[in-house]
Amino acid sequence: MAAGHEPVIADSHVNSRASVLPRLEELSGTRIESHAFDLRDVDKTSALFADGHFDAVIHFAGLKAVGESSEMPLEYYDNNLGTTFAILRAMERHGVRTLVFSSSATVYGETERVPMPEELPTSSTNPYGWTKVMQEQILRDVAATGSVQVALLRYFNPVGAPPSGRIGEDPRGIPNNLMPFISRVAVGRRERLQVFGGDYPTPDGTALRDYIHVEDLAAGHVAALQYLSTHRDVQVREWNLGTGHGTSVLEMVAAFEAGSGQTVPYEIVGRRAGDLGAVYADATRAEAELGWRATRTIEDMCTDTWRWQEANPQGYPA
Numbered sequence: 001m002a003a004g005h006e007p008v009i010a011d012s013h014v015n016s017r018a019s020v021l022p023r024l025e026e027l028s029g030t031r032i033e034s035h036a037f038d039l040r041d042v043d044k045t046s047a048l049f050a051d052g053h054f055d056a057v058i059h060f061a062g063l064k065a066v067g068e069s070s071e072m073p074l075e076y077y078d079n080n081l082g083t084t085f086a087i088l089r090a091m092e093r094h095g096v097r098t099l100v101f102s103s104s105a106t107v108y109g110e111t112e113r114v115p116m117p118e119e120l121p122t123s124s125t126n127p128y129g130w131t132k133v134m135q136e137q138i139l140r141d142v143a144a145t146g147s148v149q150v151a152l153l154r155y156f157n158p159v160g161a162p163p164s165g166r167i168g169e170d171p172r173g174i175p176n177n178l179m180p181f182i183s184r185v186a187v188g189r190r191e192r193l194q195v196f197g198g199d200y201p202t203p204d205g206t207a208l209r210d211y212i213h214v215e216d217l218a219a220g221h222v223a224a225l226q227y228l229s230t231h232r233d234v235q236v237r238e239w240n241l242g243t244g245h246g247t248s249v250l251e252m253v254a255a256f257e258a259g260s261g262q263t264v265p266y267e268i269v270g271r272r273a274g275d276l277g278a279v280y281a282d283a284t285r286a287e288a289e290l291g292w293r294a295t296r297t298i299e300d301m302c303t304d305t306w307r308w309q310e311a312n313p314q315g316y317p318a
């Protein structure tokens, strides 16, 4: 919205809360049109497009927990592929040509090559990851007909919150991911962090990831929209959204302690199944082609996460 776009939101709220909406309106100073329904519903999705006169779609709708995806694979395939089918059908039916898709570094599978360039082959080891690989393939095939043009944005590890402290990450139940777990320990909702693996071949033995501030991530989407609108001949293109730098789990804990003034007790335990020692982007393509580069630091990610968590210890109101 700050870049001049007028979004319309559609969300099933299966993993979010509708109470975020008034806060978005407060931050933007305008009313935001939003619709609560499941985007797998082709008729409802198509009806939204019939009314919407949309220029473009940013498709974020998906389940994203690796462990859970092995316990309920059908739910993952149905949700992640089903939303993509309904959105593509609605786009074709209503002549909307531009799609920006939330993909993931998970599509690089088990490669140990770092930094990871976009040219690496894609594969996966779990149902969640396969849904992203499959959605990329579906989007490629549809884009090849010329009916849509698609940006595949491969996110590394999005963390942080806008500096206002009014909105932020509020996972339901026990967080799977590092940053929300750390911030719940810092705010006293969980006792201690378990650090998964202290024996990786990294400087401090803990795993390296490419953490990217959500505000940089958001700017990457705006840059991709801009690129597609000025490169109408491009059918599909993939871009990594990362910083190009790896940060270890213990470095993140130390940065969070410094940024929050809280202690984050932790214990080092065994490796988590399926984890790699080092994952970070080759971020050069996005800079060269989109003119986009991540600018926020690990310190920004920690202080912004803490501002949100401290002011909202229980997350969003129910």
Ligand code: UD1
Binding pocket: 064, 066, 067, 104, 105, 106, 129, 157, 158, 176, 177, 178, 179, 181, 193, 194, 195, 196, 197, 207, 208, 209, 249, 272, 274, 275, 276, 279
């Ligand atoms: C994970 C998924 C990735 C998905 C992303 C969604 C795996 C293998 N990858 O990325 O596909 O797109 O989440 O946001 O699950 N860690 C701890 N203790 C914790 C939690 C995490 O030590 O309680 C460590 C992990 O071992 C890892 C790092 O922190 O080294 C980051 O973990 P996490 O935030 O879960 O992200 P990824 O595993 O990189």
